[in-house]
Every structure is written in structure tokens, then in C-alpha cells.
Amino acid sequence: MTAQQTTAEVAAEIFATEIAAALNGEHRLAGLFVVPEAETLRLVAVLAGGRQLRTITTRLPHGTSAYPSVTALVPGADWYEREIHDLYGIEATGHPDLDPLVLPLRSGAPAPRPGSGDAVPPLTPSIDPLPALVTGEGLFTIPYGPVRSGVFESIEYVVETPGEDIPRVRTRVHYKHRGVEAAFVGRSVEDGVLLAERIEGVATVAHATGYCEALERLAETEVPIGAQLIRVLHAELERIANHLDSTSRHTEAAGQAVAYSRLTRHKERIMRLRAQLCGSRFGRGVVVPGGVGGPPLIGVAEFQSALGAIERDLRMDFRLLMTTPSFLDRLRGTGVLPLPLVTAHGALGPVGRGSGLEEDVRVSRPYGGYRHLGLAAPSRQAGDALARQHVRNEEIWASFHLIGQVVDELDSRGGSGSDRWAAPLEVQSGETLGWAEAPQGEVLYLLSLENGVLLRAKPRSASFHNLGLFTAAFPKDITTDFAFIEASFGLSIAGAAG
Numbered sequence: 001m002t003a004q005q006t007t008a009e010v011a012a013e014i015f016a017t018e019i020a021a022a023l024n025g026e027h028r029l030a031g032l033f034v035v036p037e038a039e040t041l042r043l044v045a046v047l048a049g050g051r052q053l054r055t056i057t058t059r060l061p062h063g064t065s066a067y068p069s070v071t072a073l074v075p076g077a078d079w080y081e082r083e084i085h086d087l088y089g090i091e092a093t094g095h096p097d098l099d100p101l102v103l104p105l106r107s108g109a110p111a112p113r114p115g116s117g118d119a120v121p122p123l124t125p126s127i128d129p130l131p132a133l134v135t136g137e138g139l140f141t142i143p144y145g146p147v148r149s150g151v152f153e154s155i156e157y158v159v160e161t162p163g164e165d166i167p168r169v170r171t172r173v174h175y176k177h178r179g180v181e182a183a184f185v186g187r188s189v190e191d192g193v194l195l196a197e198r199i200e201g202v203a204t205v206a207h208a209t210g211y212c213e214a215l216e217r218l219a220e221t222e223v224p225i226g227a228q229l230i231r232v233l234h235a236e237l238e239r240i241a242n243h244l245d246s247t248s249r250h251t252e253a254a255g256q257a258v259a260y261s262r263l264t265r266h267k268e269r270i271m272r273l274r275a276q277l278c279g280s281r282f283g284r285g286v287v288v289p290g291g292v293g294g295p296p297l298i299g300v301a302e303f304q305s306a307l308g309a310i311e312r313d314l315r316m317d318f319r320l321l322m323t324t325p326s327f328l329d330r331l332r333g334t335g336v337l338p339l340p341l342v343t344a345h346g347a348l349g350p351v352g353r354g355s356g357l358e359e360d361v362r363v364s365r366p367y368g369g370y371r372h373l374g375l376a377a378p379s380r381q382a383g384d385a386l387a388r389q390h391v392r393n394e395e396i397w398a399s400f401h402l403i404g405q406v407v408d409e410l411d412s413r414g415g416s417g418s419d420r421w422a423a424p425l426e427v428q429s430g431e432t433l434g435w436a437e438a439p440q441g442e443v444l445y446l447l448s449l450e451n452g453v454l455l456r457a458k459p460r461s462a463s464f465h466n467l468g469l470f471t472a473a474f475p476k477d478i479t480t481d482f483a484f485i486e487a488s489f490g491l492s493i494a495g496a497a498g
Contacts, residue, residue, distance in 0.1 A: 028346030200495030214434025291422030348441025
């Protein structure tokens with residue numbers, strides 16, 4: 001069963017109220033985007049609920065400098081409106097804090113307005129530090145980042161604290177901003193997938209799948225079943241690798257040196273197996289418009305043997321890790337996100353499922369090979385870092401099971417040939433949505449094309465959507481909990497920065 005899509009257009013004055021009314025407990029805000037057109041800028045709100053996607057749009061004539069804020073009624077719109085303000089210079093009137101997020105510019109500097117067709121003016125970034133907002137005796141501000149120890153991505157956290165408690169944290173991701181929206185404009189659909197793969201390296205397969213699903217939906221093309229299954233295989237290997245990375249960061253923060261070394265080794269085994277399958281540790285080149293680049297490069301027996309050995313070792317190590325009190329105590333009760341908060345925000349992936357949300361678009365809005373496979377989305381209720389860890393653990397075992405289903409199905413089908421791996425794709429003109437469930441949660445793509453050329457591509461990573469909740473996880477925690485909360489979110493800064 002395919003997703004149902006409906007569209008409504010309203011006046012700018014009632015745009016926010018219409019979105020709030022449409023959410024009504026049955027939908028969540030999945031994205032808020034800008035689509036430049038000849039005479040207007042079109043705001044597009046994407047609402048997701050069950051198998052249904054709704055879009056509510058409004059048009060702002062060129063020269064419009066403001067519109068009524070959606071965030072004032074829908075908290076999940078916060079980062080979207082900050083991004084729109086940075087990139088298009090349009091103010092969301094009534095927004096509580098339009099602090100620069102992805103592109104801080106000097107006062108009066110023009111915004112780049114990607115996709116509008118206008119020449120991008122020289123950008124003059126602001127280097128002003130974030131002002132302190134928490135005041136009182138003994139309070140001080142810690143600028144944490146953008147350069148930090150280890151191999152973490154560049155990001156700035158402004159931590160305001162009296163010493164242990166953290167009453168406020170603010171986040172700036174602009175150090176990783178690359179202008180990927182502008183880079184899509186004018187590209188062919190084949191070149192577009194190469195860019196999609198590089199938006200968020202840890203979710204390469206998910207982004208390529210979301211992008212190609214959008215194209216295939218617009219072209220009304222059915223991907224060959226073998227190719228659908230190959231996409232699932234690589235997506236689930238990507239999920240295992242990501243969840244192992246998040247877990248290993250937890251063990252590093254907890255001083256679990258043996259667990260850390262073993263988990264990072266297992267992740268490396270997964271990455272090398274991915275390279276054996278397709279030639280790329282990140283799965284690049286696997287997903288192409290209409291299908292996949294080809295069959296696996298190694299045989300079924302060799303793959304099953306290698307994956308089975310990894311799963312056996314992982315299960316043994318996880319049994320030990322998840323019964324280690326000094327590890328569990330650091331996660332239990334840390335970074336709690338209550339269900340009403342994650343529901344209002346529409347949290348995605350393990351961040352949402354760790355607090356009781358159950359949505360996983362592989363199940364609620366199945367696409368590709370997931371329509372032919374059995375899957376249940378695990379969830380927990382506690383909303384803390386430990387609950388998010390339990391969700392990831394269960395997703396790892398579910399991924400191994402899904403991969404087993406895929407391998408058995410591919411083996412039973414046998415045969416080869418290009419017709420089995422990709423279908424002809426004739427994309428002309430139109431606008432479409434595509435999605436996939438990345439390890440971090442739902443990836444969403446809004447594409448606009450004319451005569452097979454990309455006019456606009458707006459990727460929305462789960463990292464961007466979820467990172468807006470990061471600062472809400474701290475009011476009851478202390479500075480030594482920071483590393484655990486960050487690891488429990490398991491996000492990509494590049495995916496958030498765009």
C-alpha cells in the first residue's frame with residue numbers, strides 16, 4: 001500500500017494556524033521548506049501521519065520580509081524557521097529566538113536565497129560570539145567547540161552553567177554548512193544522487209534511497225524486486241554500523257576500554273564487509289535512479305559466513321555490556337526526553353522511539369523492499385539515554401534478521417542481468433517527495449524538476465530535525481553527562497548543517 005498525499009494552499013496570515021490545526025494529534029511536522037518560484041517564494045509544510053503525507057503551502061511575493069511564525073504554535077518548526085531566516089532573510093514574526101543556525105551573516109548582509117536563480121552575493125559571515133542568556137551569581141559560559149578532541153565533527157555548544165548543573169545549552173552547526181541545496185540546482189538526476197550520497201556520509205544509502213524514491217515516484221517507475229532487496233541489505237548494514245558507533249561512544253565516555261575496543265572492531269568488520277559487497281565502505285554507488293548499480297560482488301555463502309560471525313561476537317559482547325552496572329548507571333536517567341515533548345517536536349528514529357513514539361517509516365510508510373518484509377519498530381518508554389540504547393540494540397538484531405530474509409530471497413531468485421537491477425527512468429517535470437528510514441530516523445526529500453533537470457532539491461536529514469531537541473535533554477543533568485547525551489542522540493552534524 002502506497003502513501004496517500006494531499007495538498008492545500010492557504011494565505012500566509014493563516015499558514016501557521018492551518019498547520020497547527022492539521023496536526024491535531026494524528027500528524028507530525030516532518031519539514032518546513034522554501035521553494036523559490038518566478039514571482040514568489042513558496043513555503044511548504046510537510047505533515048506526516050500513518051501512511052499519509054499532507055502538504056500545506058503558502059506563497060510570499062518577492063520582497064516579502066516576514067510571515068507569522070509557525071514555531072509559536074508548533075514547536076517542531078523552530079530550527080526550520082531559523083534556517084529559512086539564515087538562507088532567505090525572511091523573518092518568522094513571533095519566533096522566540098532567531099539566533100543564526102546554519103549561516104550567521106553580518107547585520108545587513110544579503111542572504112544567499114538558494115534555488116532562486118539569482119546570483120549569490122558575496123557572503124560576509126558574522127563571527128560574533130553567542131551572547132550569554134542565563135544570568136546570576138556564579139554562572140559562567142563555556143564555549144565547547146567547534147574544534148574538539150577525537151574525530152567528532154565541528155560544532156559549537158554554548159554551555160551556561162554554575163559549575164555542575166546545565167540550565168541552558170545552545171547549538172550552532174554552521175561550521176559544517178556547505179550549501180548543498182544550491183549545489184543541487186541545475187544538475188541532472190544522475191549527478192543529483194552523487195550529491196545526495198555525500199550530504200551525510202554515515203547515512204549514504206538512506207539519502208540516496210530517499211532521493212531516488214522521489215524520482216521513481218514522479219516517473220511512476222517500479223524498481224525491480226531484486227534491486228529493492230539489495231537496497232534493504234545495504235541500508236540495514238548502514239544501520240548496524242551507525243548504532244555500533246553510538247554505542248562505542250557511550251563505552252568510551254564510561255571508561256569501558258575493553259568494550260570500546262571490541263565494538264569499534266566489530267563496526268570496522270561491518271564497514272569492510274560493506275566494501276566487499278559493493279566496493280565502498282559507505283555504500284556509495286549502490287543506489288541509482290531506477291534501482292541499484294549491480295549485484296553484490298561476493299557470493300551468498302561468503303557473505304553469510306562473515307555476517308554470521310560478526311553477529312555471534314556482537315551478541316556475546318552486548319550480553320556482557322548490558323549487564324555491566326558501571327555502564328548502565330551512566331545511561332539510566334540521563335538526558336530524559338518526556339513523551340509529550342518528543343510528540344510535540346515529532347522526534348525521529350531512536351530519539352523518538354526511546355520515549356514511546358513508535359513511528360518508523362519502514363513500517364508506517366513502507367517503501368521499496370520493506371513492503372515485502374516483516375518488521376516491527378522497537379520502542380521504550382523511559383526517554384533516557386539507556387532507553388535509546390535499548391532501541392538501538394533491538395534495531396541491530398532486527399537488521400540482522402532483515403538481512404537474513406533478503407539474502408534468502410535473493411538466493412532463491414537466482415539469475416542476473418541488468419534488467420534485474422535497474423529499470424529505465426524517464427523523469428521530466430514536476431514536484432515530488434521521497435523518504436527513507438536512516439539509522440537516525442526519517443530522511444525526507446522535496447524535489448522540483450523541469451525537463452529532467454533539478455530546479456530544487458531540499459534534503460531534510462533526521463539529524464537536522466532531532467538536533468533541535470538536544471538542548472531540551474539537559475535541565476536535570478550535569479556537565480559529566482554531556483558526552484552520554486550527545487552519543488545517545490547519534491546524530492551527524494554535517495547532516496544537520498546542510
